[in-house]
Amino acid sequence: xxxxxxxxxxxxxxxxxxxxxxxxxxxxxxxxxxxxxxxxxxxxxxxxxxxxxxxxxxxxxxxxxxxxxxxxxxxxxxxxxxxxxxxxxxxxxxxxxxxxxxxxxxxxxxxxxxxxxxxxxxxxxxxxxxxxxxxxxxxxxxxxxxxxxxxxxxxxxxxxxxxxxxxxxxxxxxxxxxxxxxxxxxxxxxxxxxxxxxxxxxxxxxxxxxxxxxxxxxxxxxxxxxxxxxxxxxxxxxxxxxxxxxxxxxxxxxxxxxxxxxxxxxxxxxxxxxxxxxxxxxxxxxxxxxxxxxxxxxxxxxxxxxxxxxxxxxxxxxxxxxxxxxxxxxxxxxxxxxxxxxxxxxxxxxxxxxxxxxxxxxxxxxxxxxxxxxxxxxxxxxxxxxxxxxxxxxxxxxxxxxxxxxxxxxxxxxx
Amino acid sequence: xxxxxxxxxxxxxxxxxxxxxxxxxxxxxxxxxxxxxxxxxxxxxxxxxxxxxxxxxxxxxxxxxxxxxxxxxxxxxxxxxxxxxxxxxxxxxxxxxxxxxxxxxxxxxxxxxxxxxxxxxxxxxxxxxxxxxxxxxxxxxxxxxxxxxxxxxxxxxxxxxxxxxxxxxxxxxxxxxxxxxxxxxxxxxxxxxxxxxxxxxxxxxxxxxxxxxxxxx
Numbered sequence: 001x002x003x004x005x006x007x008x009x010x011x012x013x014x015x016x017x018x019x020x021x022x023x024x025x026x027x028x029x030x031x032x033x034x035x036x037x038x039x040x041x042x043x044x045x046x047x048x049x050x051x052x053x054x055x056x057x058x059x060x061x062x063x064x065x066x067x068x069x070x071x072x073x074x075x076x077x078x079x080x081x082x083x084x085x086x087x088x089x090x091x092x093x094x095x096x097x098x099x100x101x102x103x104x105x106x107x108x109x110x111x112x113x114x115x116x117x118x119x120x121x122x123x124x125x126x127x128x129x130x131x132x133x134x135x136x137x138x139x140x141x142x143x144x145x146x147x148x149x150x151x152x153x154x155x156x157x158x159x160x161x162x163x164x165x166x167x168x169x170x171x172x173x174x175x176x177x178x179x180x181x182x183x184x185x186x187x188x189x190x191x192x193x194x195x196x197x198x199x200x201x202x203x204x205x206x207x208x209x210x211x212x213x214x215x216x217x218x219x220x221x222x223x224x225x226x227x228x229x230x231x232x233x234x235x236x237x238x239x240x241x242x243x244x245x246x247x248x249x250x251x252x253x254x255x256x257x258x259x260x261x262x263x264x265x266x267x268x269x270x271x272x273x274x275x276x277x278x279x280x281x282x283x284x285x286x287x288x289x290x291x292x293x294x295x296x297x298x299x300x301x302x303x304x305x306x307x308x309x310x311x312x313x314x315x316x317x318x319x320x321x322x323x324x325x326x327x328x329x330x331x332x333x334x335x336x337x338x339x340x341x342x343x344x345x346x347x348x349x350x351x352x353x354x355x356x357x358x359x360x361x362x363x364x365x366x367x368x369x370x371x372x373x374x375x376x377x378x379x380x381x382x383x384x385x386x387x388x389x390x391x392x393x394x395x396x397x398x399x400x401x402x403x404x405x406x407x408x409x410x411x412x413x414x415x
Numbered sequence: 416x417x418x419x420x421x422x423x424x425x426x427x428x429x430x431x432x433x434x435x436x437x438x439x440x441x442x443x444x445x446x447x448x449x450x451x452x453x454x455x456x457x458x459x460x461x462x463x464x465x466x467x468x469x470x471x472x473x474x475x476x477x478x479x480x481x482x483x484x485x486x487x488x489x490x491x492x493x494x495x496x497x498x499x500x501x502x503x504x505x506x507x508x509x510x511x512x513x514x515x516x517x518x519x520x521x522x523x524x525x526x527x528x529x530x531x532x533x534x535x536x537x538x539x540x541x542x543x544x545x546x547x548x549x550x551x552x553x554x555x556x557x558x559x560x561x562x563x564x565x566x567x568x569x570x571x572x573x574x575x576x577x578x579x580x581x582x583x584x585x586x587x588x589x590x591x592x593x594x595x596x597x598x599x600x601x602x603x604x605x606x607x608x609x610x611x612x613x614x615x616x617x618x619x620x621x622x623x624x625x626x627x628x629x630x631x632x
Binding site: 196 | 552
């Protein structure tokens with residue numbers, strides 16, 4: 001199964017690929033979410049295929065009947081109603097556990113977002129609203145002066161289909177070494193072009209290209225937006241140094257700069273927060289609906305077993321938990337940044353291993369309280385009162401201290 | 416039977432393709448009046464639109480459905496531009512500069528290089544454009560250092576002439592006045608900070624090599 005990667009499959013559908021959106025230098029629509037005197041950042045970690053509620057913070061209801069193989073001894077009580085799988089999310093750093101809020105969302109969708117269902121599915125439900133993107137919308141309302149307000153780490157599929165909002169769109173990062181260099185966060189190179197002149201140079205290139213861009217406003221949209229992002233990046237003063245060697249060591253990348261797996265994606269999230277001040281960092285785990293575990297043994301869903309294996313790196317899976325813990329340890333309690341991490345997926349799994357119609361999203365942040373709202377029950381059902389997707393993003397905006405209510409009222413008391 | 420059905424279907428598909436708005440010539444540089452534009456044009460770029468009366472006949476399939484019903488057409492010269500894939504850039508740099516910049520080989524990670532045996536339409540990113548500028552500057556600096564005529568900084572006389580020549584070479588066509596003006600304006604107004612004449616020229620050429628005339632087709 002490992003060889004059947006989502007990336008590989010998607011190559012076959014490349015002819016129908018949508019337009020990517022590059023990041024643009026959009027003026028802040030509101031004051032940056034620096035209400036606490038510090039920049040805020042959302043790291044939106046998406047696990048395509050499904051996200052067992054036990055990983056999201058609701059494990060206890062499944063002990064009755066030992067659904068998913070969960071028992072009183074292999075789950076742990078985190079606190080304030082949060083319970084989880086002891087071997088995986090139960091090993092997150094103590095600070096993360098103390099600031100873990102589980103948000104229930106009933107989106108009413110039980111299918112996957114796939115190339116042949118690109119306008120439907122759980123992923124689409126959680127990240128898109130009609131023709132707008134929650135990711136770019138949040139990055140836009142957060143404002144600020146980042147040249148790369150919304151970035152994407154992963155190869156599928158959000159960055160292809162997330163429309164820009166207010167001049168801010170999702171910008172894919174595929175190589176950390178190049179990104180660090182482009183941001184001016186690496187070692188100074190005396191032979192490289194001066195950053196300010198290069199900014200004017202790319203602006204001149206964009207002006208030279210105007211006629212073609214105008215004539216190809218859709219097919220060359222990514223070029224035009226990339227010009228804007230590049231100009232903004234060059235014109236920004238170089239940030240505090242972020243060396244790739246430090247990042248490589250912290251996340252065990254072995255010196256490889258390519259964004260090819262979960263560890264490099266989280267390493268990239270740290271780079272983009274520290275060097276680019278990105279508002280929204282989208283991390284999509286690779287693998288074609290890689291969290292879609294339907295296996296059943298002895299009448300018991302094996303979804304937790306395989307989810308656990310996928311996190312721990314058992315069998316053919318890569319270790320995802322170690323880099324997740326590294327990221328949490330390094331970034332969640334910074335004194336001068338408000339980093340909020342949301343981990344979610346298409347939907348929860350129901351006890352027979354099939355698809356639910358909502359999801360329990362695990363939200364972490366230094367201002368996030370420990371708790372649960374609108375938990376699913378022991379059959380993975382959500383009550384009719386469970387809010388929808390707007391409310392999830394309203395909660396995330398609250399955790400990020402975004403002024404106003406850009407996604408409406410927040411029914412989740414997570415801050 | 417299967418073969419004949421396939422033949423009929425292909426013929427119908429081919430014939431219906433004649434319904435496209437206009438001749439399928441490469442009109443990348445010559446948009447029609449009213450063509451879509453993201454910067455002040457008359458048509459929403461998200462909405463493909465055909466404003467010219469289609470020519471030819473319509474065809475229906477065996478179920479009586481018009482084969483052209485769901486086809487999205489738009490006018491000639493609109494949205495035909497495509498980004499050159501990373502795989503051809505070394506050759507393109509060699510064509511213009513005489514050699515590919517050494518750092519280009521290490522930049523594959525900045526581009527969506529498709530897996531073996533797969534095709535993926537390239538897309539540009541801000542980081543990729545920034546990387547391309549650095550690569551282009553490196554290659555252009557070698558050219559500038561090798562050419563004696565670049566020992567003097569660009570001025571109001573040399574900048575338009577050299578811009579026109581380099582644009583023509585990079586774009587494989589005669590540049591228009593607007594392109595030359597934008598190139599020359601940068602050369603004469605934006606490089607005061609740089610004291611080395613050859614580096615000044617390198618910036619000018621790097622701009623051209625980061626333009627869509629070079630990066631797209």
